Amino acid sequence: MQILQIVGIGIVAAVIIIILRAQKPEIALQASIVTGIVIFMLLASKLAAVVEVLESFADRADIKPIYFTTVLKITGIAYITEFGAEVCKDAGEGSIASKIELAGKVTIVVLAVPIITSLLDLIIKVMP
Amino acid sequence: MIEFVKQWVINIVALVLFIVMFEMLLPNGKMKKYINLVTGTILIIAIISPLTGLLGKNTDITAIQVLNSNNLERLEVEKESKVLEEEQMKQIVDVYRDKIIEQLEQNAEEVKGVKQAYADVIFNEDYNSKNFGEIKRAYIEIVPETKSTKESNGDKTGKAAGGNSSTKATEEESSAGKSITVESVDGTDEGSSVKPVGQVKTVNIGKASNTSEQVENCDPAIKKMLEDRISDVFGINSKNIVISQINNIQK
Numbered sequence: 001m002q003i004l005q006i007v008g009i010g011i012v013a014a015v016i017i018i019i020l021r022a023q024k025p026e027i028a029l030q031a032s033i034v035t036g037i038v039i040f041m042l043l044a045s046k047l048a049a050v051v052e053v054l055e056s057f058a059d060r061a062d063i064k065p066i067y068f069t070t071v072l073k074i075t076g077i078a079y080i081t082e083f084g085a086e087v088c089k090d091a092g093e094g095s096i097a098s099k100i101e102l103a104g105k106v107t108i109v110v111l112a113v114p115i116i117t118s119l120l121d122l123i124i125k126v127m128p
Numbered sequence: 129m130i131e132f133v134k135q136w137v138i139n140i141v142a143l144v145l146f147i148v149m150f151e152m153l154l155p156n157g158k159m160k161k162y163i164n165l166v167t168g169t170i171l172i173i174a175i176i177s178p179l180t181g182l183l184g185k186n187t188d189i190t191a192i193q194v195l196n197s198n199n200l201e202r203l204e205v206e207k208e209s210k211v212l213e214e215e216q217m218k219q220i221v222d223v224y225r226d227k228i229i230e231q232l233e234q235n236a237e238e239v240k241g242v243k244q245a246y247a248d249v250i251f252n253e254d255y256n257s258k259n260f261g262e263i264k265r266a267y268i269e270i271v272p273e274t275k276s277t278k279e280s281n282g283d284k285t286g287k288a289a290g291g292n293s294s295t296k297a298t299e300e301e302s303s304a305g306k307s308i309t310v311e312s313v314d315g316t317d318e319g320s321s322v323k324p325v326g327q328v329k330t331v332n333i334g335k336a337s338n339t340s341e342q343v344e345n346c347d348p349a350i351k352k353m354l355e356d357r358i359s360d361v362f363g364i365n366s367k368n369i370v371i372s373q374i375n376n377i378q379k
Contacts, residue, residue: 047153054149061142066194067170071150074166078159085157101158108162110204114197115169119176121196126179 002046006039029091036083070115074108081105136178143174217255224261225249228362235361236268241350244271246374265368266358272347272373347373 013035020028051072058068081104088097147167154160229247236245250265355366 050149050153054146057142057146057149060138061146061174062139063143063146063170063174066197067173071163071166071170074163075150075153078157078163079155082155082157082159104159105162108159108166110200112162112166112169113200115166115173117196119169119173122173122176122180126176 002042006042009035009039009042029087032090033087036087040083067115070111074111077104077107077111132178132182139174139178140171143171147171221253221255225251228263232266232268232358232362235357236270236354239350239353239357241273241347242270242354243273245269263362263364263368265370266362266364267370267372268354268358269372269374270350270354272350 013031017028017031017035020031055068058065081100084100085097085104088094088100147170150167151160151164154163228249228251232247232249233245236242236247246269248267249263250267251261251263252259254260351371354371355369358364358369359366
C-alpha cells in the first residue's frame with residue numbers, strides 16, 4: 001500500500017504548499033523540492049527492483065552491457081533534468097529551467113553519440 | 129541456419145520488450161524523444177549486427193563502440209585540461225602578485241621614516257612571453273612617521289591655499305598622534321570621524337590621474353631612499369617606481 005503513502009504525502013504537501021504560498025512563497029518552493037525528493041526516495045527501492053528486471057531482460061536479449069548502462073544513465077539524467085527544470089519553472093524561472101534542459105540534452109547527446117556512430121560503422125561494414 | 133534465425137528473433141523480441149518496459153519508466157517530458165533515439169538506435173544495431181556474421185564479415189562491434197566513446201572522452205579531457213592550465217596560471221599570477229606586493233611593502237617599511245606602506249604592481253602577466261613576471265611598474269603609498277607628516281602637512285596646506293584643487297581637506301595630527309582633526313578648505317565641515325575616509329579617496333584619485341603632483345608631496349629624502357632600495361632589491365628601473373604619500377593612517 002505504498003501508493004497510498006505516496007499519494008497522501010503528495011496531497012498533504014500540495015495543501016501545505018498552497019497555504020504557504022500565500023504567506024511565504026520562498027518557503028513554499030523549498031517545501032515542494034523536499035516533497036519531490038521524499039517521494040523519489042520512497043520509490044527508490046522499487047525502482048532498483050525494476051532496474052534489476054530490466055538487466056535480466058538485457059542479458060537475455062544479448063544486449064551489450066555498455067548499451068544497457070548507457071540507456072540507464074540517459075534515463076537518470078533525463079529524470080534529474082526534468083526534476084530540476086520543473087522546480088525552476090514552478091519558481092517562475094522559466095529561463096533557468098530551459099538552461100537546465102539544455103544541459104541535460106547536451107549530456108544525453110554526448111552519451112548517445114558512441115551508440116549512433118557505432119550504428120553507422122555497422123551499416124558501412126554490412127554494405128557489400 | 130534455423131538456429132541462427134531463432135537466436136536472432138529471440139534477440140529482437142527481448143530487446144523490444146526491454147524497450148517497451150523502459151519507456152514506461154521514462155519521464156514524459158521533453159527528454160523522452162532523446163531516449164527514444166538511443167533505444168531505437170540500439171534496436172537497429174541488434175537487428176543488423178547478426179547480418180555481418182551472415183555475410184562473413186565478422187566484426188567486433190563492441191570494439192568500434194569503445195573506440196568511439198574513447199575518442200569522445202579524449203576530446204573532452206583535452207578541452208578540460210586546457211581550461212585547467214589557464215586556471216592554474218591565473219592562480220600562479222595571483223599568488224605571485226601577492227608575494228611581490230608583500231615584499232614591496234616590507235621593504236618600504238624598513239626604510240627610515242616610513243611608518244606604513246601600501247603597494248601595487250603592474251607586471252607582465254602574459255605567461256607565453258619570455259619576460260613573464262617582469263615588474264613593469266610599482267606603485268607605493270607610504271604613511272610617514274608622525275614627525276615628517278607634520279612637516280609635509282604644512283607644505284601641503286600652503287599649496288592647497290595656493291589653489292591646489294585636488295586637495296580638498298587638510299588634516300593635522302595632534303601631538304598624541306591619535307585624534308585627527310579635519311579642516312575643510314571650503315570651510316563648511318568641521319572634522320568628524322567620517323571625513324578622513326573621504327580624504328583618502330581623494331588621494332587615491334590623485335595618484336591615479338596625476339602622479340607627479342603626488343610625488344612632489346613626498347619627502348624627497350625618503351623617496352630617494354625608497355627608490356634606491358626597491359630598484360636594488362627588485363631590479364626595477366627607478367623611473368617605473370611611483371611613490372606617493374598618504375597623510376592619515378588607514379585603519
